[in-house]
Amino acid sequence: MPDTPPSPQSTPVDPDQVRALRAFNRFYTQRTGLLDPYLGSAFSLTEVRVLYELAHHTPCTASELGRRLLLDAGYLSRIVRRFTGAGWITRSPLPGDARQHALGLTPQGRAAFEPLQQRSRDEAAHLLAPLAPDQRQALVSALARAQRLLAPDAPAPARTAVLRDVRPGDMGWVVQQHGEIYAREYGWNSEFEALVAEIAAGMIRRHDPAWERGWIAELDGERVGSVFVVRKSETEAQLRLLILSPAARGLGLGARLADECLAFARAKGYRKMVLWTNSILSAARAIYAKRGFTLVHSEAHHGYGKDLVGETWELAL
Template sequence: MNLPETPAQVDPLQVRALRAFNRFYTQRTGLLDPYLDSDFSLTEVRVLYELAHHAPCTASDLKRRLLLDAGYLSRIMRRFGAAGWVTRSRSTVDARQLALSLTPEGRAVFEPLQQRSRDEAARLLAPLPAAQRDLLVTALARAQSLLESPGTPTSHTAVLRDPRPGDMGWVVQQHGELYAREYGWNSEFEALVAEIVAGMIRQHDPVHERGWIAELNGERVGSVFVVRKSETEAQLRLLILSPAARGLGLGARLTDECLAFARAKGYRRMVLWTNSNLTAARAIYAQRGFVLEHSEPYRGYGQDLVGETWALKL
């Protein structure tokens, strides 16, 4: 059995190479400057990110994910609480702890920072040809995997990419399989999704519409799409996650990508249609300010269901 080397045994040339990359990366990304030209530290923005994408979560969850000192985190949370950015409620998992979530005001503070971060990442990637961007993303995922501490859970960083040929067939398949297995819906639903997908492909407007495929370790695990309903209104469609991708905040991340795209394109409102029994998806929509506008019982896919229309003013 090969025992791990001690720090003193590591080749100094390898240490020098890693430090050189760290200096290069911090300079290119501006990590030594005020973060994203805001009044926040990098750590504070990381806390906001966790609250935006993994809420509700406890202070213990935040400490574990971000490796933060308890006192430092407490000071950050006091500041966020005094500003009205965080809400606290009794945890449904452990009644001894408080579950933390962003308020609408907190989300309004975080979303512009998130968009600026996306823009900065896009600025770094834009000069590279598409093939080289794919190589870089794969290399980064490999580096993260190699640097994970032995015995700790993998962080499961997902890659969101544009749809490719064959992906839309996978979207139909996933809807058919998952909704049959988890909700007992019959093939009528798969037929409906196939019709929606066919229409989206035939009528796709690349300027005003976009879709994302989520991957974990090179495997497709999720999708979501923004389609144009009018000059001022967009529709969120076909949000789905495979069981392997749940609990990672990926549904929230996909939804946030849709909202950021819609806002950037000047849409004033986003709508979506869902069903009352899809509780996980409905929670994601509600946390982002979507409001239930209309509901109606109906018989479909072999079940008695309640269809719902949700909307968000952008």
């Protein structure tokens, strides 16, 4: 009979492979700034991970937090106590079990964490920037494969999707996403990005918080979509700049963004909502049609380097 292949546990590990893995660990921690202090901040990597978990998985008990981060209970308790003293963490009795407390970030805690998260995003983008698009995808695929090999039984991580208010810096991201996505998927030229930049600038300058609002969709802490309600008149609102990045499609976020707009407009007493789009944007048109919008006018035009058909849609509220 043929020999039975040795189990992974009984297979000796090649010392050269051990050295290779350790060499990669040293390379990666140096290149990504993971050594203390974290990315030049006053925090350790562990402290930033605590803030990250509380920003994206709340409410969360201390025991749950410890399991996620594989932290010693005493060490974690000292971090939580210090952050609570700084006014960054809230503690409230867990419903159904008064012996445990649900932890969450206060607005001050989120304000402390957000610059660190943005710095981490910027550092990751800086590492990927020199690579060609196919090289970036190859690297991301290799990292995903490494994660599956090292944790084959781990369940797929739950994705966290939230809609939040617009913050400083978001409008620049909205303009960038419109420029990149429409160039890549429809071949539109920079005229479109310029138009979106003008719209965004006007919305910032003339924003009326009593009657207008915007939302940013985040998936696992990353911006993936946007939408805005602007006031056209006392009775008419306009839906603007609805966009969703490819990585977030198919999760219902586009529909959620549209529904938030409609709920806000109805609560404010608007009688009608209007929007302008183009006939080739089939996914967006499907969202509008499903919510009762009707096409009231269409007109051929040449814009953004393409022959297009512009459309006006309306919905009585």
